[in-house]
Amino acid sequence: MAYFNVFLNSTPNSIIALVFGGATALLSILIFILGRKLVPVEFEKESSDLAIKAHTSLLAFAVLVLAFSIGDARSNLAKATDAVDLEASKIKHLNQLFISYGAVETIAAHNALFNVASSIVHDEWPSLSEIKPIGSAKTEAELRNLFEEIKNLKPTTKRQETIKISLENNMEELHKSRDSVIDKANNEVPGLFWAMIVSLVVISMVFNVHYQLTKLNCLLIGSHMAAVGVAIALLAMLDAPFRGETSVSPDIIVMEIAKLTASAIKYEPK
Numbered sequence: 001m002a003y004f005n006v007f008l009n010s011t012p013n014s015i016i017a018l019v020f021g022g023a024t025a026l027l028s029i030l031i032f033i034l035g036r037k038l039v040p041v042e043f044e045k046e047s048s049d050l051a052i053k054a055h056t057s058l059l060a061f062a063v064l065v066l067a068f069s070i071g072d073a074r075s076n077l078a079k080a081t082d083a084v085d086l087e088a089s090k091i092k093h094l095n096q097l098f099i100s101y102g103a104v105e106t107i108a109a110h111n112a113l114f115n116v117a118s119s120i121v122h123d124e125w126p127s128l129s130e131i132k133p134i135g136s137a138k139t140e141a142e143l144r145n146l147f148e149e150i151k152n153l154k155p156t157t158k159r160q161e162t163i164k165i166s167l168e169n170n171m172e173e174l175h176k177s178r179d180s181v182i183d184k185a186n187n188e189v190p191g192l193f194w195a196m197i198v199s200l201v202v203i204s205m206v207f208n209v210h211y212q213l214t215k216l217n218c219l220l221i222g223s224h225m226a227a228v229g230v231a232i233a234l235l236a237m238l239d240a241p242f243r244g245e246t247s248v249s250p251d252i253i254v255m256e257i258a259k260l261t262a263s264a265i266k267y268e269p270k
Helices: 002-010 013-038 045-101 107-127 137-151 158-185 191-210 215-239 251-266
Strands: none
Touching: 013 191, 013 215, 045 107, 045 158, 045 191, 045 215, 045 251, 107 137, 107 158, 107 251, 137 158, 191 215
C-alpha cells in the first residue's frame, strides 16, 4: 500500500491514467480468454441475453458508484483548498497585526510567524500526502513558540492592548485552521466504496465469457474496460487532497512567506 501511495504521489496523471487503463484492459482480456478456455461451450440465446443484461447492470452500478465517489473526492479537494486559503489568510492577518502593533516590539513574534509558515510548507506539507496524514511535530512546536511570543508582548498603549487581543484571537483561529487542513487531508472515499467498485468491475469482466473468443472481441472488451480503468484512475488521483499532481498547492502560503520576508526588512532580518 505504501508503494502504491508513492506511485500516486510521484507519478504524472497521464502515466497514472495509462497504467490504470492498460492494467484494466489487460485484466479484462485475460479473464475473458481464461473464461472461454474453462467454459468452451456456446451459450444459448436466452442465456446470452441474460448474461448481457447482468453484465450491463453490474457495470452500470459500478460506474454509478464510481461517479458518486469522484464527485465526493472532488468536493473534498475543494474543501481542502478552502481550508488552506483560510490558513494563509490567518498568517497574513497576523503579519498585518504585528506591523500595526509596532515593528520593534514584534521582531521575535514576526520571526516566529515566519518559522511557522516555513514549517507548514517544508515540514507539514509532505506529511499530509502520506497514507495516514498527520501534522508535523516541528510545525506544532513553532506554533507554540509563536503563541508564547504573542503572549509575552507588553502593551504600553490602549491601541496595543486592543491589537494584542486581536493577535491572541487570530492565533487561536490559526490553530483551528491548521487542524481543519489536517482533518481535510484525512477525508478520503470510504474503503467500502473502493471495494464495491473493484468487485463490480471484476465481476462484470467475468460476464464477458458469453461472447465468442475472437481477436475483435478481445479488442472491444479491452477498449471498453480501459475506459473504465481511466475513470478509476481519476478517482485515485482525486481521492487524497494533498497527494499527487492534483493535490492542493501550498503556493498561497509560499506567497505569504515572501510577504513576511519583505516585511522583515522593516524589522530586522534573521
